[in-house]
Amino acid sequence: MSLNESVIENVALDWFEGLGYACTNGLLIAPGEVGAERDSFGDVVLVSRLREAIWRLNPAIPEDAREEALRKVLRVGSPSVTQSNRAFHKMLRDGVPVEYSRADGSIAGDHVRLVDFGDVTANDWLAVNQFTVVEGQHNRRPDIVVFLNGLPLGLIELKNAADEDATIWSAYAQLQTYKAEIPSLLHYNAALIVSDGLQARIGSVTANQEWFKVWRTVDDEDGSPVEASKTALELEVLIKGVFARERFLDLLQHFIVFEEDPDSGAVHKIIAGYHQLHAVNAAIEETVRASGMADRNVAREGIGQYWVGRMNDGKPGDRRAGVVWHTQGSGKSFTMLFFAARVIREPAMQNPTLVVLTDRNDLDDQLFGQFQRCHELLGQMPVQASDRADLRDLLAVASGGVVFTTIQKFLPEKGEKMPCLSDRQNIIVIADEAHRSQYDLIDGLARNMRDALPNASFIGFTGTPIEKTDANTRAVFGDYISIYDIQRAVADKATVPIYYESRIAKLSLNAAALPKIDAEFDDITEGEEQNRKEKLKTKWAALEALVGDPKRVALIAQDLVTHFEKRQEAMDGKAMVVCMSRRICVDLYEALIKLRPDWASAKDDDAEQEKGKSCVVKVIMTGSADDGPEWQPHIRNKEKRRKLANRFKDSKDPFRIVIVRDMWLTGFDAPCLTTMYADKPMQGHGLMQAIARVNRVFRDKPGGLVVDYLGLADQLKHALATYTESGGKGDPTYDSAQAIAVMLEKHNVASDMLHGFDWDKWTTGTGAEQLKLIPAAQQHIYEQQDGKPRFVQVVTDLSRAFALCAASDEATEIRDDISFFQAVQSALKKHNPNTQKTPHQIDSAIRQLVSKAITTEGEVIDVFTAAGLKKPDISILSDQFLSEVRGLKYKNVAAELLAKLLKDELNIRTKRNLVQSQLFSEKLKKTLNAYHNRAIATQEVIEELIKLAKEMDAATKRGIDLGLTDDEVAFYDALAENGSAREMLGDAQLKVIAAELITQVRKSVTIDWTLRESARAKIRVLVKRILNKYGYPPDLQDAAVQTVLKQAELICADVETDRI
Known part of the structure; x- marks a missing residue:
């Protein structure tokens, strides 16, 4: 079967x-x-x-x-x-x-x-x-x-x-x-x-x-x-x-x-993914347990890289529901939304109040905006606390409500203790990124929340793991209840892999001091809003002066331009540059514009104003009127930043490079973002959150790239150690050296397959000389055992690796070779209709590079042109064309080309004439099998194919000679397949029968007639009646009826639609 x-x-x-x-x-x-x-x-x-x-x-x-x-x-x-x-x-x-x-x-x-x-x-x-x-x-x-x-x-x-x-x-x-x-x-x-x-x-x-x-x-x-x-x-x-x-x-x-x-x-x-659905359902069970509102027992075992179950040592009424760790980019915000909507409808929670907690205003706005847009699922409109007093009013309700707030609003009035705002059990605090230093139960903000909501249950959602030494977070939230790690996210194509490339701009710095500065600053500014933090950054002054030295900024600008432009050739995407300070952001912008004046932004941030212009780069930062005139063009209000964010997310918008300090590093999803240039000290969760901006799935994006200008390798290793200690699998980043190694390996394989073939003219020759290389290379590949599929596959692998490291020196050295390999690959694929790929199987970036590589003087190389033929139209079987094929220099190319054309023609005939297509298909299959098994020489197969082509052409002309339409010829052939019937009735009588059959069958078909036995039986009776009417031999009728029915299915496939 x-x-x-x-x-x-x-x-x-x-x-x-x-x-x-x-x-x-x-x-x-x-x-x-x-x-x-x-x-x-x-x-x-x-x-x-x-x-x-x-x-x-x-x-x-x-x-x-x-x-x-x-x-x-x-x-x-x-x-x-x-x-x-x-x-x-x-x-x-x-x-x-x-x-x-x-x-x-x-x-x-x-x-x-x-x-x-x-x-x-x-x-x-x-x-x-x-x-x-x-x-x-x-x-x-x-x-x-x-x-x-x-x-x-x-x-x-x-x-x-x-x-x-x-x-x-x-x-x-x-x-x-x-x-x-x-x-x-x-x-x-x-x-x-x-x-x-x-x-x-x-x-x-x-x-x-x-x-x-x-x-x-x-x-x-x-x-x-x-x-x-x-x-x-x-x-x-x-x-x-x-x-x-x-x-x-x-x-x-x-x-x-x-x-x-x-x-x-x-x-x-x-629609929720499997990891989201199971995580939410486990979280509901744990929340009910932690709240003490009902008895639940949902202990489960771990299941590999995707894990969901009851947290360790969770006790009824302990108010610690647990932590959901789903790696960045895998839909954490939607998981939080699904949880909120689900727990609101959970009967055991008796119409709970949800407090959604973030540690920054911009994150609060982003998450609130998403919940607001999806309020239908929640069954109510969420509200956002504007200040401390508003938060207290919103929580002073008997039940229900979804309240958004930042953790800083849980600060008491000066000189006072935090008052109890509600002692209800069915209040649930949902924390975004539940691993911040603020969650300190001794004298931190978590203590204030516990004082304000003493019986609330806490659940955390995070894209990065909790550090082993982070006792505070575990004390507040408990342990993991669901893990969806990088390895599984990449395997599921929920995210793409991230590659790491070190391009350190030389600078005399104490590398060991970088993470300490970052951590100390976080401790010092605990509980402060962003504007206040800006004034406290004195600790960074000396380091910022070194990193922002004009000579260094100019060096980075030059490298960034070169790297970005090379990367654009291989992969069309957008880039984010992360700088240490707002001053460096502005200085880098000026340095980039000096090198590329047409990248400058228009004064008006409206996309319509910039339509048709480059306007490639912009700085996104906050500020005030006190910041000076040179910074003012880059300081925008929230609404303007929102519009620019939407433009950056639009892959077609010319806004392609954004320079930031802190903004857009968390909670910002731009799937078309493919590259991050990091020039800022980062560590731990902040570093992991930042680099994850490039891991979003987008069309055929093979991966994201993080380019390190400051030396973050140690911090990445430390973050990875935290990740693996927590039970996660899969590296957050892959060294670009891995992609380079794969690229060089595949280049060697492709070069070996062309050993003995000289393609120097690809870079030094004229357009005509370049053109002639392609069929000659095809001939070389065809002469090898399984040469065509092996070469196509190795160049595909080579192109993928090249797209991930196109700006490297190693890639630059072999760029011309790759363009030649891709040109040959493209021609090989055009020859073979059976190597069809889905439109998204090969990255769109790679396809663009292929197109560029095989363009000569404005024209894309066509397989027919490369073979020395005019591109044929419907007259592919003409004597002139067949004669030209016979005379081609490269016989393997000629054979493959002619076989392709005949297969295409057969595909068309199969839909119209069953008998003809079966006859010619068998002949073509037999000839090609002999050719591929080397049973006949290349010249012989060309002659056999030309003979078959002429037979097909003659079959077409026979219908014209008989005075029949294509459909009537198809029925005629079905009736004449048995030679004795043709001899007995003659051409004239068979023509009459064929004409009546096509007329009556078209009138009789109904929807689904091919699937209904009753309808098929009706058509069979009709056909037999017509055959009897004209004296078709009774002993041959059964076979004829079956052939006619099959032919009718082909011809009437689109008739049903026409009749409806």
Whole structure:
């Protein structure tokens, strides 16, 4: 049995059946069938099942109100798929709002439930394969649709694991087609799945390709999440991990959120990852335990690099819920949001008050903004304390509320002790980055919080681990309850790896003093806001003077320009420069502008004002009127900084380099940021937080790079030691020397494959000489065993490594070689239609470099031009063209080129003429097998291919000679395949039969006729009747009917849509 999509479908349905779903084929419930559950193919909701669920789940609501709720669900559609999806999800989660009259005449407001989130068995679960949907002029048949109470919440698109061209990303492309052509199905969707049977990804209706993510956990026998084995099929893990009925209800209710961009208005739908869902659920259990509000026991074992469970020594009522450590860039803010929304709805917590705590105003604003934009999930609007008095007023409530504040607002009035603001048990303090020095229970700010909220429970979220020696943080929050480390985040493609490159600007400094200065300054300024801290930085004065020496700044500016421009050639991205002081930020800006005047910013920070200009670099810092005129152009208010932040996040905006001191180093996500230039003493968590700015996933970004100008290697080692001591796995950074080593190794392999071939003319020759090198190099590669696939792969690996270290001296030395290798690789790939890659398999930066490398005098080298031929159009089989192919100098290139053209032509014919395509395909396969096995010489294979080309050309002309259309020729060939029938009836009679067949079959096909046996039987009877009518030999009819049916499937594939 061959492996195909239907086999994968059936296996998937078996898994759904094992989870308690009913399973059926879409044909059995299609309109017109005995078991029909749809009035038309345009219906995407199984209305009878939905009506039954509404009646069953809402017995106390009047029938008219229930019918009105049903109508609202069915009318959810709007011009925007995203807006419709958002509106429906609110109905799904919260119920459909209705009004009805009470017995006394008053109006009652209520919500009609569509789903019972508390009882799995109260719902109707169904998985349907081959579910045809017709909308407008489009007819599509998704592979598997998952229904909950008749609502199509899951959509799974499958591709064949055995077909190298059918990948999960071709399944993703199919989903985008559904979104455009049958949007009504997407209005109700909760989760989209793509898979080839082996790989599998889950995403939302708004997710780009890079945000379709893997799911790695399933439930064990006691219901706890466990990591699937490495040999488990990703599709099986995803189906069992996401669609297990209790899990799916949990996901629908608590772990889907819509966020609207405040500037563009674009809405993004976010589905929690497996690490977020499990972490939040464990955190809920621990919070209930720590608060003493109810007894919980959720002890679990660690499960490899992804760990979630009960913290060590956690006791009921100890008010320490624990710490969630999820590495930077893996969605920590959303994890906090999901936790907040989930704990608000936790019955045991009795409508808790949440206090969300940060240690800086800008972080408070960022996190508050995100919670505010996602308030629908919270079920309430969060509030932000403006000062100490406002904080006390906000906490003086009986229950409920989500309050944002900085830790500094928990300071008592001068000379007084911190008063008790509330002694309720159901107050939860949620701390962002729960490892700061402020959390000191003796006389620090944590003591003030305990005095103000003596019975509150504390939970911390952090992107970096707690140091072993940090007893304060553990005393306040407890130990870890979930760890999602760098190794797993990179493996899941939740983040990209970070590479480290040392380019130290020589300076006489005591390296050992750098971290001490940083740490001492933090201790001295504990509890101070940023403006006050600025005035206290006297400790940095001497060091700042050395680092900011004009000669050194000029040296760094020159290196930075060179490095950035080289890096831009290999990887299009943005850069952040971190300086020690605001003075150095401004001085570096001036030094950069001196070298590149066109990089200067316009006075107006409006993007429209700068459209069409370079405006590459800007400084982002705070300040006041006292700072002097030379600094004023760089000092902006909060609103202007917010607009610039959005511009920097836009990969298309010309604003490409930002210079900062402290701003944007934490809580700032710019996925297109690829490089950080560090020229500031940093250590520990601050260093780890800063470098993580470059680890965000973005399109085909292979990794981020940190360039060190000050000597941070020791601090990185110390931070890494803390990381590994805490149980995390995976290096936070990779030395760029690793990328250089890989690049040089792959360069050697590629060079060895071209041993004996001279490509010096690539750099010294004329355009024509460069052009001629490519087919000659192809010939050289073709002559080697498996030369083509080996060369393509090694150059791909080489290009990836080069993109990560393009500015290094080693990369510069071999740059020209790489451009030549890429040009040959590009030509090789053009020759072979079977080496198709997904659009995102090779980094976009690498593709740009390839394009640049193979450009000569403004023209991109084309494979036909390089081979010495004019690029053919539809006349590829003309005698002139075949003669030119025969005369090509490089015979291997000629053979590969002609084989490609014939395969392309066969692909076209396969869709129209079954008999012709099978005949010619066999001949081509036989010839190429002999060629690849070296059974015949290259010149012989060219002659065989030319002979085949002429036969194909003759077959095309035969239809013209017979006076038949392409479709009629296809049926004619199906009838004439048996030679005796042709001899008996003659060409004239077969032409008449073919013409009538095409006319009658087109009239008779219906939607899904190829899948319905009853419809196929009807077509068979029709064909036999026509054959009998014209005296087609009875003993040959069965074979003819089967061939005609197969041909009809090909020709009518698009007829169904035309008829609808």
